[in-house]
Amino acid sequence: MAELNVRTGPGTDYPLAGTIRQGETYDIVGRSADYAWWRICCLPDASLAWVTASLVQVSGDATDVEVVTVEPPPAPTFTPAPPTLTPTITPTATEAVGFDVEGIEEFPNWGNNWLKVGAQIKANNGAPLWGYRLMFVLEGRGQSWVSPQVSDSSWGYSRPIG
Numbered sequence: 001m002a003e004l005n006v007r008t009g010p011g012t013d014y015p016l017a018g019t020i021r022q023g024e025t026y027d028i029v030g031r032s033a034d035y036a037w038w039r040i041c042c043l044p045d046a047s048l049a050w051v052t053a054s055l056v057q058v059s060g061d062a063t064d065v066e067v068v069t070v071e072p073p074p075a076p077t078f079t080p081a082p083p084t085l086t087p088t089i090t091p092t093a094t095e096a097v098g099f100d101v102e103g104i105e106e107f108p109n110w111g112n113n114w115l116k117v118g119a120q121i122k123a124n125n126g127a128p129l130w131g132y133r134l135m136f137v138l139e140g141r142g143q144s145w146v147s148p149q150v151s152d153s154s155w156g157y158s159r160p161i162g
Contacts, residue, residue, distance in 0.1 A: 004056070006049035010037035013073035017049040026051075028058065030068030039068050 002022040007014040010032040020026065020043075029048065030039030037050045038058070122128055 004051060006040070006043070006051050007037075008049070009070045009073055010039075010050045010068075011073060014050065015074070017047065018043050018045075020049075020051065028062055028065055031062070031065045033067045038062075038065075 003019040004022070006017045006020055008017045020040075026040035026042070028038045029041045031037065031053075032050075036053055038053050038056065039048055039050055041048050043049055
């Protein structure tokens, strides 16, 4: 069975007063000036309510029903949204990692348009280091490359630099 919302005043800006069901009968005790809403009596709690005229069927002549003036609907309650927190990233100083270049394989000369690098990355105490990237800058050309992450302490890299 279909239900219809009824309001405390003539408009959807008014709070919900309850619901009525299709087939129920109520007395019309007032109307809005534009005939868009009917004031009906009485809900199960004996209160009056407003129903939109376009969704109900009126039996009988309702042209003489008096206009009921009501206070405007209550202003909506504004609830400010909580502020959006933006994390602050504070850089922390890290200890410079010293490394030695050892046992580098000599790459054959493939011409002037190739960058060829090989490195073994070790800590100051000689232990292999993993998880670093190396950055290469070709001075005078404004070009730079970042290596893939080094997965072990020995690493080789070549790239055309044309």
